[in-house]
Amino acid sequence: MANIILLGPPGAGKGTQAKRLEDARGMVQLSTGDMLRAARTSGTEMGRKVAAVLDSGGLVTDEIVIGLIEERLAQTGHGGFIFDGFPRTLKQADALGALLARKGLALDAVIELVVDDAALVGRIVKRAEDARAAGQPVRKDDTPEVFQVRLQEYYKNTAPLIGYYWAKGDLVQLDGMADMQAVAEAIAKVLDKA
Numbered sequence: 001m002a003n004i005i006l007l008g009p010p011g012a013g014k015g016t017q018a019k020r021l022e023d024a025r026g027m028v029q030l031s032t033g034d035m036l037r038a039a040r041t042s043g044t045e046m047g048r049k050v051a052a053v054l055d056s057g058g059l060v061t062d063e064i065v066i067g068l069i070e071e072r073l074a075q076t077g078h079g080g081f082i083f084d085g086f087p088r089t090l091k092q093a094d095a096l097g098a099l100l101a102r103k104g105l106a107l108d109a110v111i112e113l114v115v116d117d118a119a120l121v122g123r124i125v126k127r128a129e130d131a132r133a134a135g136q137p138v139r140k141d142d143t144p145e146v147f148q149v150r151l152q153e154y155y156k157n158t159a160p161l162i163g164y165y166w167a168k169g170d171l172v173q174l175d176g177m178a179d180m181q182a183v184a185e186a187i188a189k190v191l192d193k194a
Contacts, residue, residue, distance in 0.1 A: 113176030
């Protein structure tokens with residue numbers, strides 16, 4: 001069982017690789033966006049808190065996100081956790097470390113998918129074109145203008161985590177520009193060493 005964080009800017013392929021790890025290793029992806037959407041409609045006390053914040057247009061607090069993650073960590077019968085989209089800040093990284101310690105768990109690796117920003121914009125444009133061609137809705141954030149804002153937010157808030165986890169000796173950097181299979185194989189090698 002391995003617990004990992006996938007780091008990288010939007011469009012780097014974190015979600016794709018997390019899905020592959022779920023299928024191949026039975027790991028559980030903890031995507032904060034997915035967890036918030038599920039909590040909102042769950043009817044639980046935490047779900048009501050999330051719904052109230054989201055309905056008011058507010059930002060969900062770190063405490064709520066940590067609470068949702070703590071609920072998911074209680075689940076058993078899996079091959080470990082993939083933290084995707086969390087932590088996003090140094091404060092959240094500290095909170096996650098404390099939570100894992102309380103649960104007797106640890107991070108086995110923090111995997112950064114290193115990518116070229118210009119190529120990422122191309123990926124996003126292609127994703128939108130592919131969706132249109134398939135008659136599927138195009139994500140609101142799949143425009144070059146919106147993507148640039150998301151990329152700036154990533155570098156401003158999340159990029160400091162790279163140094164944080166490097167200093168702890170947990171960071172492994174992989175070429176996120178390689179094809180999906182090559183990235184999956186590189187991640188598998190990291191996990192097999194963990």
